[in-house]
Amino acid sequence: MPLTNSQQLDYVATLITDCTKCPLYKTATHSVPGSGNPTAEIVFIGEAPGFFEDQQGLPFVGNSGKLLDKLLLTISLKREEVFIANILKHRPPENRDPLPDEIRVCTPYLKAQLKIIKPKIIITLGRFAMNYFFPNESISRIRGQIRSLVWQDLPLTIIPVYHPSAGLRNGAMLQSLTDDFKTIGQFLGRI
Numbered sequence: 001m002p003l004t005n006s007q008q009l010d011y012v013a014t015l016i017t018d019c020t021k022c023p024l025y026k027t028a029t030h031s032v033p034g035s036g037n038p039t040a041e042i043v044f045i046g047e048a049p050g051f052f053e054d055q056q057g058l059p060f061v062g063n064s065g066k067l068l069d070k071l072l073l074t075i076s077l078k079r080e081e082v083f084i085a086n087i088l089k090h091r092p093p094e095n096r097d098p099l100p101d102e103i104r105v106c107t108p109y110l111k112a113q114l115k116i117i118k119p120k121i122i123i124t125l126g127r128f129a130m131n132y133f134f135p136n137e138s139i140s141r142i143r144g145q146i147r148s149l150v151w152q153d154l155p156l157t158i159i160p161v162y163h164p165s166a167g168l169r170n171g172a173m174l175q176s177l178t179d180d181f182k183t184i185g186q187f188l189g190r191i
């Protein structure tokens, strides 16, 4: 019998937990493979685990996660309906930006997760997730746009938005996030 999506994602998570392909595992407390609905139509992709995510092994459970929950509420989406993951699966020290080599060796895990889940829609949170799909674009230019892309044979709709942590730091970015979630909600027919 073929493995279910959930079983396949669990297997990828064990590979991530055992991974030593970059030095980040040495300073992290837990790996953060991602969580949510294994057959989600919508996947959210952030940057990397922060302090609380590293402590709990779950994505978006700190202040950024609380803001993400509020934004999801505005478009009547529950966490259980979606899958949430990050570009990097271990926390960079002091929440520094991911390095190009870390992204290169870590993103095959994200790719494997997406090929299992086969979502229709991806919301990228922040520039690192946006750049994974659109390497030559700038987040300030394309945030809030509804983009179509065939990626790894998957026909995807990708909507890049700012990372919630940017919204926590900057009122104008919070307004952009709020506006862009309205765009997402309208696209999904949720508002």
Ligand code: SF4
Binding pocket: 016, 019, 020, 021, 022, 023, 024, 025, 088, 089, 090, 091, 102, 105, 106
């Ligand atoms: S961040 Fe990614 S590549 Fe680096 S050790 Fe963790 S899982 Fe492996």
